[in-house]
Amino acid sequence: MDAVESAPVAANGDFAADAAKFTAYWRAANQALGRLPAKPQRDAAATDAAEAIKKAAREARFVFLRRHARELYGRLTDGRRKFVRIERLVYDAADLVAGLAPTRAEVAAESGLRQADKEGFEIDQGILCNQFLAEPECGVHLCHAMLLPHEESQDALAKFLRDGRLDLGTAKVERQGKAAVLLLSNPRFLNSEDLSTLSPTEIGADVCTLDPRSQVAVLRGDVVPAGKYAGRRVFNSGINLTHLYHGRIPFLWFLVRDMGFVNKMTRGLARPDVAPDEVSGDSIEKLWISAVDTFAIGGGCQILLATDFNIAARDAYMTLPARKEGIIPAMANLRLSRFLGDRLARQAIMYERRFECDSAEGRLICDEVVDPDAVDGTIDRVIDRLTGSGIVGAIGNRRALRLAVEPLDKFRRYAALYAREQAYCHFSPALISNLEHYWNAASRRA
Helix, strand or coil, rough: CCCCCCCCCCCCCCCHHHHHHHHHHHHHHCCCCHCCCHHHHHHHHHHHHHHHHHHHHHHHHHHHHHHHHHHHHHHCCCCCCCCCCCCHHHHHHHHCCCCCCCCHHHHHHHHHCCHHHHHCCCHHHHHHCCCCCHHHHHHHHHHHHHHHCCCCCHHHHHHHHHHCEECCCCCEEEEECCCCEEEEECCCCCEEEEEEHHHHHHHHHHHHHHCCCCEEEEECEECCCCCCCCCCCCCCCCCCCCHHHHHCCCCCHHHHHHHHHHHHHCCEEECCCCCCCCCCCECCCCEEEEEECCECCCCCHHHCCCCEEEEEEECCCECCCHHCCCCCCCCCCCCCHHHHCCHHHHHHHHHCCEECCCCCCCCCCCCCCCCCHHHHHHHHHHHCCCCCCHHHHHHHHHHHHHHHCCHHHHHHHHHHHHHHHHHHHHCHHHHHHHHHHHHHHHHHCC
């Protein structure tokens, strides 16, 4: 019997029985897919057959999860008594219900392939996360798990307190007066973000927030030592498009980054025993200042929507080139219209409109725009002003402002949509053609 034609059309409500039935179907679908040539060797007919098999299997995953996501999440988290980060959760789910999501071995087997040559098994992780996040109690619990300090952050904090600085490789933490400063440091790729930066930036942000000897936190790009921008600071050039093209950015990177590092800048760190919401929660927070030298492209621009105060050099600019990449610009769709209004936000996201920091539109995002050689002094001045009336009131106002525009449940619902849509974008043929056309990615050295 053809695997596509035998797809289950309904779940009967019994978790164990449905898991067995759907697992049998997904096994048959994988066997049918395995009988086809490898993706790069498929002709048009084989490509259509493979995509039909995968499409039907994904529809079956939605059927199963719409009925059982809450039960499954409860089993994976001991009835929501245990916090499991998303990068472990998806593999625990794959072990519990075979075929629902790819195993670590299946993802590892494709990790060395170019993005165009991958089957897209990780789309199933997006479907899984979409359904977990779409269920309110499970989704808030998962957001809570991602807002807890990273497991390596306490040791990193101890080193920072001992030495006064912390080198995490692609991220560094320094102290500057009343501030803990997180430096993005991926100079070969103009301080872009990739798999090598994911954990260091989150750990570094945790350290800045937890540091008892500072009152505010600053995010800045490190100095680039060579190339066109030698000797200059570069804030952030977005996702590493070369690594994206060569398959070195796994799908989970997007969710871990934006539910972890970036959301922690927005909401602070959660405590395990208190819900991370503004009304009843008791988060660990600092005001975050971003200082933009040169440019804030893509993910860099997204970060500016998450921080409390933004300083920019007069010659710097911001852009969200999501259209040229064919992906969702993380939480920008959720946040950008609050700064620019709906029409300008659409132009930025769908038409890659560039904003000079020293423009009327740029100043809607950047609070201070100064001469490039005045950025350092402006950071010191802003730190003094933000801390001059005490931090307690500032944090209270930060929470109140956040509650008014982006309560946790609103973020949770957006993250559910983002998990699904970004998964499909990440493995779309349009992504590859866009990167080849706009980035000349095929000729770039990874």
